[in-house]
Amino acid sequence: MNTLRVALVNDYEVVARGVMGMLRSYQNRVRVVELDLNKQVGESVDIALYDTFAATQEERVAVRELVVNPLVDLAVVYSWNLDQAHVDAALANGAGGYISKGLSASRLVAALEEIYTGGERIHLGGNGTPTVVVGDWPGREEGLTEREAEILALITQGLSNAEIAERTHLSINSIKTYIRTCYRSIGANSRTNAVLWGIEHGFRPDRVRIAHPEPSLGGGEVRARA
Structure with a gap:
């Protein structure tokens, strides 16, 4: 072909x-x-x-x-x-x-x-x-998994946990777990800190x-x- x-x-x-x-x-x-x-x-x-x-x-x-x-x-x-x-x-x-x-x-x-x-x-x-880990995503060099990076990207866009759960078809508890592990990786202690970090690291x-x-x-x- x-x-x-x-x-x-x-x-x-x-x-x-x-x-x-x-x-x-x-x-x-x-x-x-x-x-x-x-x-x-x-x-x-x-x-x-x-x-x-x-x-x-x-x-x-x-x-x-x-x-x-x-x-x-x-x-x-x-x-x-x-x-x-x-x-x-x-x-x-x-x-x-x-x-x-x-x-x-x-x-x-x-x-x-x-x-x-x-x-x-x-x-x-x-x-x-x-599962094959391929491709690239923002935050990979900081140790974020693709799922963690996706959640952070949606947080940076201003979505709530409920909106993120609906968009990703994950449970609220799963979203909260990804947020906690993401925060540990980037050293954030609040959603505001995470958004600022995301803006500075290519998550817009x-x-x-x-x-x-x-x-x-x-x-x-x-x-x-x-």
Whole structure:
């Protein structure tokens, strides 16, 4: 099959670039042509891969926007949330596929190809499949896990614990646990301290479209803000 043209959609450049880094060894099969950070996809692509990390809008809204974008052939959700009801809801909202963030790079590429060619739409791994820690996220260098970083990003955006629980489909108790471990990692003793830390360390969402992010794709990186 031809090389898939993919746009990576997320609110944080470091997260989108982390996924792009995963795919770098597979450019003969998957080519990342655009990073969209709080921007609509602006170039014709086979797949818009929507990473749900700390999304600034509800997932169903984001998926619908991608589905109705005439430049996007298929919208695929990329998430840690593997609850079947949640997966079914994403597909009902028009997503062409659903992929676990626990898959290795090679399995992610294979899943994208299978979804695009009309094969299995849901790729969650399986029993005994180890969680693969890949990609990047804000705060990783400070020892934050991706889940802790996601919770801190949502706190930095001003969401309450109840709103975070609804957005991430985690229990309130789980949210409180992640907040406690996050606070220990960054040395915060209050929500205000955590927000200030988040602002200083890249936890505010980006808002930019980056076309041809790989130098080999266009002679250099081009940033487009339209």
